Amino acid sequence: MKTLLTNAKIFNAFSCSLLDQSVLLEDGMIAGVGEFDPQLADLVVDLEHKILCPGFIDAHIHIESTTLTPYELARAQIPFGTTAIVADPHEIANVCGQDGIEFMIQSSQGLPLDVYFMLPSCVPATPIKDSGAVLRASDLRPFYKHERVLGLAEVMNVPAVLNNDPEMMAKIADAKANNAAIDGHSPMLSGPDLDAYIKAGIQTDHECAAFEEAKSKIEKGMFIQIRQGTAAKNLNDLIRLFEYPWCLRSCICTDDKHPDDLKKTGHINGILKEAVALGADPLHALLMSTWNPAQIYKMTKKGAIAPGYDADLIVLDDLKDFHVSKVFKNGKEIYSSGVLQDFEKPKVDSALQEKLFHSMNMSFVEPDSFRFDHQGVRKAHVIGHSTGSLLTEDLILDVDFDFMNGVNPEKDLVKIAVMDRHHNSGRMSLGLIHGMGLKEGALASTVAHDSHNLIAMGTNPADMALASNTLIERGGGLCAVKDGQILAFLPLPIGGLISAETYEKTAEANEELTKAIHEMGSGQELFMSMAFMSLPVIPSIKITTYGLTNDQLEIIDFLAE
């Protein structure tokens, strides 16, 4: 079957220009580029002088953050022109270890979205044993055999690299031995420490928040992944990377993207639209979202329109809105003018599926678990949250335990708890948090970075228990409760992280959760903020199942006296 795409303005990655040419597709590949006799082809598609471009590649994404299965994610992303993503299954690996990675690989097999994987390098990221699994180098090694495994995922444990930690060095050595890519995660790292980190073999960074930082990392040999996700947005600050020569060593990623945000703003196409509105050169933008990521991850047949490359192609109406009117995957038109062709759902081994659907290993909790034993006014370490920031402040406040057992909605002070959901240990810790804006009720979630224990936040023990127990009973998810009533609930039965529902229903459930939070008095994205309160690597003060942690990742007492 030969398909000829005629009257195209083809994005040529090698000259970073648009060429008026035709493309001949055969056997899922590009057979030729130039001028052809239409008689040669079985099918001729007139592209009406629109732009033909390789499919977009998201250079770094945690699929779990979308709460979608790879199948649903493909349904969501293909109409936006994305044909390949580089996923780090860090979250599900923290819950289910090797099974989590294997599940993601199986459940993305054969999709018309190429789902590549980087192997989670930091499970867990800290010495605090709070996760569902520990992945050593020997646990990751077998996965390199898989053709869609492209390397070692973001090495966020920077001290382990700088201190030549043997486990971390073994993981890096394995990646090198497999000629694989090694992703970094090094916010603000500079000078000799950055040199040492790069010398160890780390090749990319998606944590740059300023142009000068990105420039200096590029000059030292790194590839910069401009992150524009739901939570962290660096596009505006890094817009100069779209200029030559920086555009040659930069690409685009979403890192974390929520399903409702995806629905609303699109995927890579939406980021390009924003970038061009900010003044970016649109051809550089195409290069950075197609050819460049393919180079970083050594996808030798992706990212360009030339003989021998995979026929993963998209048609853009223009280079302003980046509206996608057609998508070809492996040479076949899979999407056109709003209609996505059906494709098969990947099959997952049933025993594996069973494991992933039963990730809640804990008993129901009693409301009393969410009660402090303290009386009177005591000084306590309170987590100080600021809207829009993952950094917290260690607030030492006078807490009146005789009034609402320490909670004070007027003072924006509510309880927060983290409960072990992996080992049925009954271990949990209770603290206070300031700044969430929650006036009533409780929220609970099994999405709680990076260990993904059960986290709950609320004004009263009864609602906190109901929200938590709903998730324990239903296998995980996000739940909002007020006055003993469930206001909204998004089931995430796969590892407590991923929905078994469609993209559309999952996005709707998210919107309902947002409404519920509004009803409970807060205008914030509370589930996202709450999910980061258990991540000790981001300072100053966080909460784990062992209790509060400080900057040095030490467990500290709740009472500050």
Next chain:
Amino acid sequence: MKTLLTNAKIFNAFSCSLLDQSVLLEDGMIAGVGEFDPQLADLVVDLEHKILCPGFIDAHIHIESTTLTPYELARAQIPFGTTAIVADPHEIANVCGQDGIEFMIQSSQGLPLDVYFMLPSCVPATPIKDSGAVLRASDLRPFYKHERVLGLAEVMNVPAVLNNDPEMMAKIADAKANNAAIDGHSPMLSGPDLDAYIKAGIQTDHECAAFEEAKSKIEKGMFIQIRQGTAAKNLNDLIRLFEYPWCLRSCICTDDKHPDDLKKTGHINGILKEAVALGADPLHALLMSTWNPAQIYKMTKKGAIAPGYDADLIVLDDLKDFHVSKVFKNGKEIYSSGVLQDFEKPKVDSALQEKLFHSMNMSFVEPDSFRFDHQGVRKAHVIGHSTGSLLTEDLILDVDFDFMNGVNPEKDLVKIAVMDRHHNSGRMSLGLIHGMGLKEGALASTVAHDSHNLIAMGTNPADMALASNTLIERGGGLCAVKDGQILAFLPLPIGGLISAETYEKTAEANEELTKAIHEMGSGQELFMSMAFMSLPVIPSIKITTYGLTNDQLEIIDFLAE
């Protein structure tokens, strides 16, 4: 041992700019780039604001054309700033097969010049069985294990690729399976044939002679290697490739470079000097001779000055003359201001060495072998040579065999003979050639592309026999004889292709040969021209041990009637 190079203008490949920085070297690698406390270093070298650049890389060279051993080539090239070369041992493989490749690998082990190899893909390049060896895919396969083997060398048998010849396809498949590079050789190839050639996996071309050809190949995904050697010179015609964006997909190579030319004009540094004089951007020129070739051949630690890269660095006085004042290899200063440090000669397995030194498998020849049996005036096919061209013309001339047995120096007509030197078959053929300008005596050579049989050219049988027998006795080389006297002789005892002498002596012997040729009446580079007269793939008419060949690679009769 920590070495700090201070006060440098560092060529930064990632931004294609010069940065005022210092570089810290440790364990042969670059440990850091930026500002450092000199106290940290064991040795501080002040570069006096000169340009520090990665060592130059020759992207494609046949070492045999230099007639030097890799050791002598290293001595010759390092002072010119070359620290890595990508060699195709095509010539020696045509003579000695696997042994030839193995010899080149062993004899370049541990040199301060990194000698990488591409595996000869076309031994022989034609179905005419004229070479000393045949290399099938299964013969090449074991070599991929060697760390300095980077891929499959120039696939010059274009029809084999286009016709999906199983042996050729197996060689290409092996290269792909080893994640190795595949070099091309496709002069003038365009349109669907070029598409098919590229689709098969061919990645480079060093045969472009015009900018438009190079541009079109780049747009189709190829890397272009601008060849500027002793014989073929394409720099002038391809100078626009130094412009953005072409400079991102182009690099520099010499292909064939003679030792006297090397001595006179330098190596890559000399080509950069020429390029800049022709208007090339000097920073692009640096990129194309360092970073770009490292990318093509996946030398992950070469071609840039950044943490983790090999400390193969050169100091340039300026970006006009490209004079090299210092060379650091693996972090050690190996060359400075005209003085090259001694380094060890690689050891070659003695049995292997023995084989290579005895490549002449033939008996002495009698003067009568160079005599035609014809009488009177007959029409004959004469090879029509034009100075500076490898293309020949099929001249059908009236030859008077009663006058000097067909030779006529006045009419620029001399004899040419090719004798099997590989199989002791006694097979040889005799013809006539026009246009060499040889008035007296004879030349003989064991350098005769691609089969490297014994080739001789001359005005009389006695001198042709003496020149030939001198080479047979001495194990090969280049020889000039007049009136029964040897005027000049360059022994090439290694495979009949490579000198066992020093770079300096070999260059001198070449100069003496040139003088001898002048004495014999010709102003041309006759040995080089003669060496191509046995290469049937370049039309129109050539001579093999089987006789004359035409465009279709068929053997034709000498007499044209």
